[in-house]
Amino acid sequence: MSKLSHTEQEHMLDLAFEAMEKAYTPYSHFNVGACLKGESxxxxxxxxxxxxxxxxxxxxxxxxxxxxxxxxxxxxxxIVIVCSGKNPAAPCGVCRQVLREFCKDDMPVVFADKDRNVIESTLGELLPHSFGPEDLL
Incomplete structure (x- = not known):
């Protein structure tokens, strides 16, 4: 697994929390923020x-x-994902599939709760045996 350095992970967590503040959640009140790093x-x-x-x-x-x-x-x-919940929330299935379209299996996926309790994974661990662009004829 390609790992993020502690410094970069903390920076991306800060950015994800900033994004979470902008969430529009009048029904669930479950706010989520994400920080996606491009190869650029x-x-x-x-x-x-x-x-x-x-x-x-x-x-x-x-x-x-x-x-x-x-x-x-x-x-x-x-990608680093944060939520307002008491437990870290992994990406949903649809998000995993969309990430699969653009990301390698070893891409770090970090998710954290409101208290910055972190779970580190990879896209391949979250979406094993996935279907991607290379599977199309």
Whole structure:
């Protein structure tokens, strides 16, 4: 697993917490923030955005990915996700699949709770035996 240095992980946690403050969660009140690092070294932040009909709700991780892609970045080296809950929350299945589109299996995925209790993983550990672009004919 490619690991983030302690200093970089702390910096990305700080940025993810900043993003979490912008979350729009009038229904669940469960705020999430993400900091995605592009291979260029640029950071892309995202927060979750809820909708009254729930289906169009977007997670922080996908917000960060879509923001990065819309700005021309398509390769990523790490993501850090924070939440307002009492336990670290791993990315949902849809977010894992979207990350898989653009990221290598060994990309660090770090998630933390509101008290900065951290779990370190990789995309491959979170989404084993995944389907990706190389599986298409």
């Amino acid at each position: 070294g640029k950071y892309y932040l995202g927060c979750n955005v809820e909708s009254a009909s729930y289906t169009p709700t977007n997670c922080a991780e996908r917000t960060a990915v879509f923001k990065a892609v819309s700005e021309g970045e398509q390769k990523f080296s790490a």
